[in-house]
Amino acid sequence: MGCSNEHAVLAADVLLQADLRGIDSHGVARLVGYVRLWESKRINTNPNITIVHETPTTATVDGDAGLGLVVAPFAMRLAIKKAEQYGSGWVSVRNSNHFGIAGYHSLLAVEKDMIGFAMTNASPLVAPTYSNERLLGTNPMCYAFPAGKYPPVVVDMATSAAANGKLEIAQRAGKPVPEGWIQDADGNYTTDPHALKSGGSLLPLGGDKEHGSHKGFGLSATVDILSAVLSGANYGPWVPPFVAFLQPPTDPVGLGIGHFVGAMRVDGFRPIDEFKAHLDNWITRFKSAQTVDPDQKVIIPGEPELEAEADRKVNGIPLVDAVVEDLNGLAERFGIGPLAP
């Protein structure tokens, strides 16, 4: 696509980490989507990523319509640099594109014994509480903390009841989804995973008002404001869609999509060894919690991804046929050999 070698390697790393960590919806399966956006001239493969405004601990970065996969690590490295000098660093990003998994970016901070924050807005698919209009993305937020003897605690979650990837799995399998995930165009709850295609919308975390969907909406709003209202990106229904066959709104309120990343030095608060020892103690206590089903232990945030990684590093990453076909199509398109059969 004309990316520099450095950018190509970095973008590939972000995608592969998603696949390794079991988040198949955000790995190489998306490659064809990025290529289509590039073909539609919505991704600039040679971006001049710039800092447009900054203080010692804050900055706004313009991604120059680059791949979010390279723009977000640029922003996080800037946040880390500020944190090294002043204790914390916070970067809001405009004019970017889909940044892959939030966890990748947060973990860049964790490697430096910092707490990592990463969030992004996304194509509008989610309706606020009481509405049947798609005004928000699945807007993930991620918080990551370095532990000692345990792997990092990584809270990496869509602020909708279910991530779009889970819906896609149900669509492919032709299976109904739980009530509380989606509504049809008229605002009736439905278990039809295809309802999104006929004007339906995803529901915020909580599902309905009685079960706290106004909280999911509030979290999603927080992500949208920090990522886009703060940086000068598009927000709410103006966020450009990820899919190339849908055109971005013709009345943009900003540039591209927005992210927000941050890093705080743990030793800006207490010695790192003390923090890690106590976080280990926290993890040990929660892992040994009494459970309703003795065979189903409490899962520490980040554990499922680590289990997937341990398995896939040994056994490889399974790809569904559709993804293999997509990748072989891309190989042909770019004149390189297909995947081994």
Add this chain to the structure above:
Amino acid sequence: MGCSNEHAVLAADVLLQADLRGIDSHGVARLVGYVRLWESKRINTNPNITIVHETPTTATVDGDAGLGLVVAPFAMRLAIKKAEQYGSGWVSVRNSNHFGIAGYHSLLAVEKDMIGFAMTNASPLVAPTYSNERLLGTNPMCYAFPAGKYPPVVVDMATSAAANGKLEIAQRAGKPVPEGWIQDADGNYTTDPHALKSGGSLLPLGGDKEHGSHKGFGLSATVDILSAVLSGANYGPWVPPFVAFLQPPTDPVGLGIGHFVGAMRVDGFRPIDEFKAHLDNWITRFKSAQTVDPDQKVIIPGEPELEAEADRKVNGIPLVDAVVEDLNGLAERFGIGPLAP
């Protein structure tokens, strides 16, 4: 109780703001609870609040077992001072007590055209996903943003499916609560609002795994780690209970309860007028969203509190009889006159 005049006025202001904003569970209704904790020697009314560690933009504050109502504003003022100088400021707090409504503290930053963050851990009442053990508090998180022509956007939410205050309302009314709020001691969902008293627990936002309760658990964990593992306060099941008749654990892992507050200058990212104009546009768009029921508009986070405030500033704050009795009991206890009948 022996507080300085300055502390008494500040603490009263925090409680009154809760009542004004319609959050009755966190207003003067709690006064008797604070007094009981003081009588149990768990609240120090003359705390020497100190900064025990800091960098230019981070700090850990020791509340010296003071009222959270005065310790948290101290911490937020420190965060604001750091933000004025360096763009952002972040303060983790140990050795504190219940801090009232999170929104009060976040709004201190908003007054300075900053984005405000406030969270706290709390008495263990909530079970993680799959568990029937109370290991977390309702651990609220709050994000507050200054708007232009509109009032601030204030996302102020317990990370449990329902705040304890809502449960108390159902208990007093003798009414069942929705499924997904609580489980009994064996981990069965129940609609009995009294189930908490017989070993039950509140559920994280999401309710069950299928509806994303692991996300509510992850958010609650984030609050616990930022507030307590980072500061040196007690976390998880070691958090001292709010009620004086329950003794704190005899094997504490830290000091008191913990908070985490932060402030970021909006103009550390973009000019404040631009930000406010776009946040106004965001609010206008969401307020005019298409809704399922034409009479039920989308509610902007913070709106219900503002409506309560507008009403109560004119019509007064209604107090239930039990609270009036408590307050008159306190008046007698401290040798001052009762409330006017």
